[in-house]
Amino acid sequence: MPIVVIGLSHHSSPVTVRERFAFAESRIPASLQSLRQAGIAEEAVILSTCNRVEIYAASLLDSTKACSALQEFLVTCHNYQEPLANEIYALGEPQSVHHLFRVACGLDSMVLGETEILGQLKKAYDLALQNGHTGSRLNKAFQRAFNVAKHVRTETAIQRGSVSVGSVAVELAEKIFTKLGDREVMIIGAGDTGEKTARALLSRGARSIVVTNRSYDRALALAQDLGGRAVAFEDWASEFANIDIIISSTSAPNYILDRARLEPLLKLRRNRPLLLIDIAVPRDIEPEVNFLENVFLYNIDDLQAIARDYLAQRQVEVARCEKIIHEKAAALLAPYAGPPNRPAVPQATVTDAE
Amino acid sequence: MLAVVLYGVSMIHSVFLWRKGFRRDTHVSYLLLLGAFGFHTVAMMMRGLRLNRCPVSNLYEATAFVMWTVVAAYLVVGLWSRLRFLGAFASPGLFALGVFALMGRLDLPQGTRPELPVFWTSLHAAFLALSYGAFALSSVAAVMYLSQERNLKLHRLKAFFALMPSIQRLEAVVNRLLVSGLVLLTLGLGLGAFELAHLKDPHAYAGDPKIIWSALVWALYLGLVIMRWRFAQGGRRFALGAVGAFVFVLLTFWGTNALSTLHNP
Numbered sequence: 205m206p207i208v209v210i211g212l213s214h215h216s217s218p219v220t221v222r223e224r225f226a227f228a229e230s231r232i233p234a235s236l237q238s239l240r241q242a243g244i245a246e247e248a249v250i251l252s253t254c255n256r257v258e259i260y261a262a263s264l265l266d267s268t269k270a271c272s273a274l275q276e277f278l279v280t281c282h283n284y285q286e287p288l289a290n291e292i293y294a295l296g297e298p299q300s301v302h303h304l305f306r307v308a309c310g311l312d313s314m315v316l317g318e319t320e321i322l323g324q325l326k327k328a329y330d331l332a333l334q335n336g337h338t339g340s341r342l343n344k345a346f347q348r349a350f351n352v353a354k355h356v357r358t359e360t361a362i363q364r365g366s367v368s369v370g371s372v373a374v375e376l377a378e379k380i381f382t383k384l385g386d387r388e389v390m391i392i393g394a395g396d397t398g399e400k401t402a403r404a405l406l407s408r409g410a411r412s413i414v415v416t417n418r419s420y421d422r423a424l425a426l427a428q429d430l431g432g433r434a435v436a437f438e439d440w441a442s443e444f445a446n447i448d449i450i451i452s453s454t455s456a457p458n459y460i461l462d463r464a465r466l467e468p469l470l471k472l473r474r475n476r477p478l479l480l481i482d483i484a485v486p487r488d489i490e491p492e493v494n495f496l497e498n499v500f501l502y503n504i505d506d507l508q509a510i511a512r513d514y515l516a517q518r519q520v521e522v523a524r525c526e527k528i529i530h531e532k533a534a535a536l537l538a539p540y541a542g543p544p545n546r547p548a549v550p551q552a553t554v555t556d557a558e
Numbered sequence: 559m560l561a562v563v564l565y566g567v568s569m570i571h572s573v574f575l576w577r578k579g580f581r582r583d584t585h586v587s588y589l590l591l592l593g594a595f596g597f598h599t600v601a602m603m604m605r606g607l608r609l610n611r612c613p614v615s616n617l618y619e620a621t622a623f624v625m626w627t628v629v630a631a632y633l634v635v636g637l638w639s640r641l642r643f644l645g646a647f648a649s650p651g652l653f654a655l656g657v658f659a660l661m662g663r664l665d666l667p668q669g670t671r672p673e674l675p676v677f678w679t680s681l682h683a684a685f686l687a688l689s690y691g692a693f694a695l696s697s698v699a700a701v702m703y704l705s706q707e708r709n710l711k712l713h714r715l716k717a718f719f720a721l722m723p724s725i726q727r728l729e730a731v732v733n734r735l736l737v738s739g740l741v742l743l744t745l746g747l748g749l750g751a752f753e754l755a756h757l758k759d760p761h762a763y764a765g766d767p768k769i770i771w772s773a774l775v776w777a778l779y780l781g782l783v784i785m786r787w788r789f790a791q792g793g794r795r796f797a798l799g800a801v802g803a804f805v806f807v808l809l810t811f812w813g814t815n816a817l818s819t820l821h822n823p
């Protein structure tokens with residue numbers, strides 16, 4: 205009873221197609237039931253996220269027939285009538301197991317190495333398990349996939365580092381401050397990136413947020429949204445003694461904070477470190493302030509460069525991850541060893557997401 | 559000797575860690591220093607049992623004891639994984655001190671003062687050695703702080719990839735070790751003063767270089783701690799102060815010890 209997988213992902217299809225095939229969570233148990241009742245699969249798990257829709261199945265049919273039947277089921281189930289080119293991929297053993305492991309490890313994700321997919325995969329598996337749609341083959345394969353993901357996370361650097369401006373800012377703050385829970389954050393300007401960065405800091409426990417903007421109403425609205433408080437733009441310097449992290453993203457044509465203005469304000473801080481994140485273009489903070497003791501200034505280019513380097517670092521780790529996955533998949537499939545079987549589904553387009 | 563060899567191996571390992579940017583948590587450094595600590599402890603115990611006193615009377619013994627306290631303190635601090643890299647920063651210094659201590663001329667028989675009880679003399683020396691161990695480790699943590707702070711200032715990726723604690727935590731570690739060292743130093747010097755009072759003519763030693771030097775070191779560290787507590791001195795200047803103070807101790811300890819008639823009866 206081979207394990208097969210068919211599906212669509214951000215690699216193979218645009219969101220306009222993926223959204224047509226998406227399964228609402230409430231619909232999944234019934235769909236799994238239909239699959240089994242139709243005799244297409246003995247065991248099945250449906251994974252439906254914003255970036256992928258996949259059906260993992262253990263079928264009594266041979267891989268080729270199983271994949272054809274699954275594709276037909278997927279198309280019929282969503283009443284999709286437009287022609288399909290290469291949007292749907294189908295994989296038989298051992299590629300299906302490799303694929304499952306790669307997905308679990310975040311190697312097939314849009315953001316390489318991200319961990320959200322592992323949670324989504326666990327949820328999809330739990331849903332199928334609780335409704336009695338899995339058996340020994342898929343149970344073993346999924347549990348092994350979760351183990352492999354954990355192993356890869358601890359043995360490689362695939363999930364290390366941050367690959368977005370917001371998460372780099374959080375990591376930066378964690379390199380400077382002992383605990384984010386004691387930190388007060390100020391946003392100067394109510395821009396989108398500033399808001400996202402502030403949200404990332406709040407999600408990691410930053411104590412409070414102060415928002416200031418030339419338009420006080422916008423500052424107030426954002427402050428309410430973030431659960432912080434707003435201060436008038438003219439008064440932001442008066443808050444300085446308590447602030448640890450400043451995210452500046454105004455559209456001011458000149459520096460709003462320069463060395464001459466910052467130097468006297470630092471005396472109020474009693475040598476506590478100050479992290480300045482300037483994501484405005486043109487820049488809001490004079491680069492010279494980085495020469496002041498206990499002041500750490502990063503601009504948007506600095507943050508993006510770090511995110512890029514982290515991503516490059518992750519790319520380097522891919523080969524190590526693939527080796528682990530290959531070994532673990534071989535170990536899992538060894539008891540069922542037979543000639544490798546890659547399906548060729550005549551009426552469907554078969555592509556390899558890898 | 560075996561302990562010094564292991565300190566050397568640990569130093570070589572530190573070079574690899576440094577070149578790789580301290581990217582991977584490693585137990586190797588910790589285990590090497592743990593092994594060295596084992597040999598070091600056995601050697602000191604054997605010597606102590608043979609002499610029937612705490613082995614801290616001559617320069618060789620004092621150096622070995624200070625090294626032992628540095629490693630002991632590191633092994634405790636290193637239980638926190640993020641602080642484990644302190645070992646990589648400490649190993650070169652430990653190896654250098656070990657080689658220095660093994661030089662034959664340091665291990666000379668030391669005159670004793672029979673009028674002073676061995677227990678109190680040993681305790682005085684042990685407290686002082688423990689305090690210098692704490693100061694040594696604080697300077698190592700301060701070097702780590704300076705390195706990480708510089709990398710963060712210059713936006714070097716090393717700062718992000720290195721598995722090091724935040725600079726604020728490093729600053730707190732430096733401070734705690736300095737305070738611990740100062741308390742131990744105060745106790746050690748207090749015991750020394752107590753013993754001095756039991757000598758026949760204590761005023762004869764008022765100008766003893768070691769006494770003047772000890773008071774100076776005590777004032778230096780007290781100044782650092784007060785600057786931190788009273789004026790919230792932190793950051794780079796505080797770290798430089800911790801390094802500078804210990805460099806001063808390191809460079810002058812041996813000389814003042816040799817010049818002291820009180821300590822060389």
